Amino acid sequence: MFSANNLIRRTHRTTMRIGCKVLLCTIASVTVPVRSLSTASSSKYVGALDQGTSSTRFVIFDQKGEVVSKYQKEHVQYYPKSGWVEHKAEEIFQNSVDCITNAMKQAKLNPEDVSSIGITNQRETTVVWDKVTGEPLHNAIVWNCARTSGIVSKFQSKCGGVDGLREKTGLPISTYFSATKLCWLMENVPGLKKKAEAGDVLFGTIDCYLTWRLNGGTHHVTDITNAARTLLVNINSLEWDDFLLETFDVPACMLPSIEPSIGGEFGVINQCPALDGVPIGAILGDQHAATFGQACFNVGDAKCTFGTGAFIMMNMGSGSPVVSKQGLLTTPFYQIKGQPPVYALEGAVAVAGSLIQWLRDNLEIGSSAEEIAKLAASVKDAEGIRFVPAFNGLFAPHWREDARGTICGLTFYHTKAHLARAAIDAASFQTAEVFDAMKADSGIELSALKVDGGMTANPQLLEFLADILGTKVLMPKNLETTAAGVAFAAGLSSGVWDSLDQVADLWVEAKQVDQSIDDDERSNLKASWRKAIDRSLGWEQ
Ligand SMILES: Nc1ncnc2c1ncn2[C@@H]1O[C@H](COP(=O)(O)OP(=O)(O)O)[C@@H](O)[C@H]1O
Numbered sequence: 001m002f003s004a005n006n007l008i009r010r011t012h013r014t015t016m017r018i019g020c021k022v023l024l025c026t027i028a029s030v031t032v033p034v035r036s037l038s039t040a041s042s043s044k045y046v047g048a049l050d051q052g053t054s055s056t057r058f059v060i061f062d063q064k065g066e067v068v069s070k071y072q073k074e075h076v077q078y079y080p081k082s083g084w085v086e087h088k089a090e091e092i093f094q095n096s097v098d099c100i101t102n103a104m105k106q107a108k109l110n111p112e113d114v115s116s117i118g119i120t121n122q123r124e125t126t127v128v129w130d131k132v133t134g135e136p137l138h139n140a141i142v143w144n145c146a147r148t149s150g151i152v153s154k155f156q157s158k159c160g161g162v163d164g165l166r167e168k169t170g171l172p173i174s175t176y177f178s179a180t181k182l183c184w185l186m187e188n189v190p191g192l193k194k195k196a197e198a199g200d201v202l203f204g205t206i207d208c209y210l211t212w213r214l215n216g217g218t219h220h221v222t223d224i225t226n227a228a229r230t231l232l233v234n235i236n237s238l239e240w241d242d243f244l245l246e247t248f249d250v251p252a253c254m255l256p257s258i259e260p261s262i263g264g265e266f267g268v269i270n271q272c273p274a275l276d277g278v279p280i281g282a283i284l285g286d287q288h289a290a291t292f293g294q295a296c297f298n299v300g301d302a303k304c305t306f307g308t309g310a311f312i313m314m315n316m317g318s319g320s321p322v323v324s325k326q327g328l329l330t331t332p333f334y335q336i337k338g339q340p341p342v343y344a345l346e347g348a349v350a351v352a353g354s355l356i357q358w359l360r361d362n363l364e365i366g367s368s369a370e371e372i373a374k375l376a377a378s379v380k381d382a383e384g385i386r387f388v389p390a391f392n393g394l395f396a397p398h399w400r401e402d403a404r405g406t407i408c409g410l411t412f413y414h415t416k417a418h419l420a421r422a423a424i425d426a427a428s429f430q431t432a433e434v435f436d437a438m439k440a441d442s443g444i445e446l447s448a449l450k451v452d453g454g455m456t457a458n459p460q461l462l463e464f465l466a467d468i469l470g471t472k473v474l475m476p477k478n479l480e481t482t483a484a485g486v487a488f489a490a491g492l493s494s495g496v497w498d499s500l501d502q503v504a505d506l507w508v509e510a511k512q513v514d515q516s517i518d519d520d521e522r523s524n525l526k527a528s529w530r531k532a533i534d535r536s537l538g539w540e541q
């Protein structure tokens, strides 16, 4: 059992670069449970439950950080109305158990072989469930669901605009975060508000729901990286904030307790026989886990994950969080028990790979992402087409609920291949906007961007990205960076690894892509993108 009494502390010193200064400082004080020391020889594997927007996977890592086995399962996406997105939390839990069971079977491992697991998840997605039966009281409302735009306008007016809560929360008031999703549930699920006020209902993001189901309800907990994406947490105190709870009218009794990401009290698994008795050693939101897996441990290190959306995160170190003036998010990157959190700046782009899925499913211009990628590669560029995928409005750095998808520059010359190319370029253009905002906010000149996620299988994406950013793009050997990140975090808490330096050594570069255009060409491309963005704004009233 993971408890404060059986923890041993180890402190490690390393060098950290801040701008051009090199500091010798403590970055990791790792808490190690006795279990790992007493059973060090047998419990050498670490598991990662990676619950993403489109699928769930369980990945098992050995001490060298190599993948031993993995199992993945997609879940159904529900689109009950235009712009609405839902998941079934029960299906996600059952898929999690299936993935764990199959991956453990493939690797021929028993629970005693696994020192701990980490949970990483699609963030902000909101679940409410019955405290006794565990039954979800509505489908989960997904992070990219735009149903709360009316509620968002109301709170923006009430709180002083889109940035009215930014100092406290690090976030703009947007449909993206959990608070307005919870408001919608309270207003629309009959009887929910009364039950919640009576203490009969629990709220949580996906990490919290899965943890509660896996530990049989012994711990209703979340970690700080997930809690801080609800719009209900003060990013300085790292606690639920009374003013925010009052503003959004959320009863405190339905909220989980907030734990540090690494070594927090998350309980022990007792509802999945394949991992019976294994502690949950770490929880990290998926973008935070990817940043951890990409070993972005120095201030200024940054990564971008190109999956359903695109998410850039840059390590800003511990100390006071930097509040963005450029439309970025301030977010705890991770927190080790007993240590102050390390903060990050993040640029969240809502639509990246999902645009390729849309071309496949709705326009049927190819039967798979790979086929669309091939089509896009058959032309030398997009021939001037700019495709702004503001399907649910625009996230960072614009935060405009009123933007809608826009294709600019079409002529009779263009074919579906140019459209496919423009869709792939859109991910890089959006990343460049966030990249520039990050440089302006942090004062840090980023010399490289580490990348991962499903879209990075596409060489045209990587080449155009390096060109439009004007910097080198680095790809790791291990592309399961999200799962690796939370596995490393769990392994640090259970003693499989004992320092961030050790974890950083597990990161191996597979590929570097360099820019190949000059500054003039880059500025022209960026100027054309800005024009296209302007045309997408204000469409939806
Ligand atoms: N070769 C490719 N070119 C462009 N996009 C791709 C390619 N292969 C996969 N994708 C996109 O990558 C996304 C899947 O990436 P993944 O990291 O698994 O996403 P998530 O973690 O968000 O579920 C899909 O949206 C898909 O359209």
Ligand SMILES: O=P(O)(O)OC[C@H](O)CO
Binding pocket: 051, 052, 053, 054, 121, 122, 123, 124, 143, 285, 286, 287, 307, 308, 309, 348
């Ligand atoms: O599951 P992904 O990779 O699409 O990530 C979703 C993000 O966590 C949403 O904030």
